Amino acid sequence: MAGVGEVLGKVLVVDDDEVIRQLIAVNLNLEGFEVVTATDGQDCLDRVLDVMPDVVTLDVMMPCLDGWTTAERLRTGEATRHIKVVLITARAQDDDKRRGWEIGVDAYLTKPFDPAELIQVVRDLAATPRG
Template sequence: MLVVDDDEVIRQLIAVNLTLEGFEVETAYDGQDCLDRVRDVAPDVITLDVMMPRMDGWETATRLRQDPDTQHIKVMLITARAQEDDRRRGYDIGVHAYLTKPFDPAELIQTVRDLVGSPRPL
């Protein structure tokens, strides 16, 4: 997992929730940091904020989809942008899931499990 958000509190909240569920988690500050680290981390899933400095989530997701080395990685946008146009834009880019802030940690965990193909807990 690679958690990308410029807000340290949110980045750590996501990372802690995923770590407690057994996921190996690395973090990145913004889209450029994500692209700089993605090959070393080799994540199955990237959680990606939209509004970040240097490179926003839209551009980051677009670049991930365009690169043959990263296009297979599941991308989940986690953002305060809750308009239907924003969701559509994300899905048009090729993201796999869209979660709005504030989010329910249980929904975050279940969405990540669904993306990696893990079974739902009994």
């Protein structure tokens, strides 16, 4: 855990399911991350430049703009291509994972996920520069 007052990084948590969104946010916040949330891919893209997170956790199946498209736009945006992206989704087929890697996501976790694994993945990504 982070020391008192120490912030490990900023995370933008994107999921249309409020329970999942809050579960992720609370776990990361308790670990010492500054957390901002968004309700779908469009909300993420609308807020990302103001937030400038180190890591985005992104659900795949969302209304308005799905996680695939959101991740692609983050990867192709000049100001956002450096942001680490973690897909967190119930879509666990090899084709889904391959699509994520082709887009250039940094990690892929399937639901249900282990909160400790999520925290470790986000911690590792926030601590390493994108290269």
